[in-house]
Amino acid sequence: MSRLSWRWWSRNTNKSLDDARLSSERFEGGDRRHLLQALSALVGGGALAVMSQPAKARDSSDLAPPKRALTGRDEAGKSVFKSFDVTPKVVEIDSNPGLTFYELYMTEGVPRLTGLEPDPMLEGTKAFPGGTMFRLISYPPKRPEGWKPPPGVTFESALKEMSEKVPGMGDHFERGAPGMHTSDTIDYGVVVRGEMTLELDDGQKVHLRQGDCVVQNGTRHRWRNPLPEPCLMAFISFGGKRG
Numbered sequence: 001m002s003r004l005s006w007r008w009w010s011r012n013t014n015k016s017l018d019d020a021r022l023s024s025e026r027f028e029g030g031d032r033r034h035l036l037q038a039l040s041a042l043v044g045g046g047a048l049a050v051m052s053q054p055a056k057a058r059d060s061s062d063l064a065p066p067k068r069a070l071t072g073r074d075e076a077g078k079s080v081f082k083s084f085d086v087t088p089k090v091v092e093i094d095s096n097p098g099l100t101f102y103e104l105y106m107t108e109g110v111p112r113l114t115g116l117e118p119d120p121m122l123e124g125t126k127a128f129p130g131g132t133m134f135r136l137i138s139y140p141p142k143r144p145e146g147w148k149p150p151p152g153v154t155f156e157s158a159l160k161e162m163s164e165k166v167p168g169m170g171d172h173f174e175r176g177a178p179g180m181h182t183s184d185t186i187d188y189g190v191v192v193r194g195e196m197t198l199e200l201d202d203g204q205k206v207h208l209r210q211g212d213c214v215v216q217n218g219t220r221h222r223w224r225n226p227l228p229e230p231c232l233m234a235f236i237s238f239g240g241k242r243g
Contacts, residue, residue: 063193063230065090066136068104073115082119089121091165095149095158098140098230101166107131127168128183130239139196139223139231179222185237187216194231197224218242 065086072082089103106120108131126133149158155178159170172181196208199222207226208214218240225231 063138063232066102066232068102070105070119071115072117077115079115087121088119089125091125093158093162093165095153095161096140097150098138100138101125102136102138103166104134104136106133125166127163127166127172128185128237128239132239133185133237134235135237136192136232136234139194139225139233141228141230142225144228177222179224180220181222182218182220183237184218184240184242185216186218186240187214187238188236189214189216190234192232192234194225194229195227196231196233197226198222199224 067085068087069084070082072080074080087102087104091101091103093099093101103121103125106125106129108129111117111131155175159173161170162173163170172183174180190213191208191210193210195210197205198208198214199205201220206214223233
């Protein structure tokens with residue numbers, strides 16, 4: 001399926017499903033007209049056909065990498081675009097194919113606003129600075145049953161790779177509960193594309209859809225992609241101190 005076709009299908013299917021849910025909620029007292037509307041919405045969006053076929057996982061490489069517009073000032077003090085391209089710091093995690101970090105910008109302390117500052121991502125990145133971090137993370141699709149990591153990859157080697165590419169990131173993950181991690185930050189997260197499940201302590205979960213947001217107050221958590229499609233999330237992290 002082409003990228004354009006996928007976007008059309010996704011947008012129209014989501015709309016059709018929403019229409020179906022709305023119609024079904026209005027179906028009371030044997031109102032057959034609303035029931036038929038609900039079924040028509042499902043069929044029109046192709047949802048019934050999709051549910052009858054096994055889902056095929058897509059790879060994040062099928063999607064164009066997001067661009068970053070970076071502004072500043074010129075020597076005359078006028079606002080200018082310093083760049084509009086993919087961030088120079090894109091990190092792909094080989095041990096977990098499809099997991100990609102787009103490191104967009106970070107600051108330490110109170111940033112100066114001269115507009116002449118160099119792009120900090122040219123110098124590298126880190127897991128969570130004491131100041132701010134802006135990043136996009138593309139999560140791989142839900143793994144099919146029986147999926148195995150690349151040959152030679154272990155849990156420890158995966159964390160090591162992550163810490164080497166995003167310094168310190170692997171240190172925040174627990175060895176006894178894969179995926180669970182904690183950081184001394186407040187994280188503002190937004191689902192840009194796809195869907196995501198956020199799990200906290202004691203198995204508490206919430207299902208996030210495109211456009212949904214989360215404020216992570218330094219709490220223990222993990223992310224799980226429930227769909228056979230990549231999920232793109234945006235995060236802004238602010239360094240904090242434990243009380």
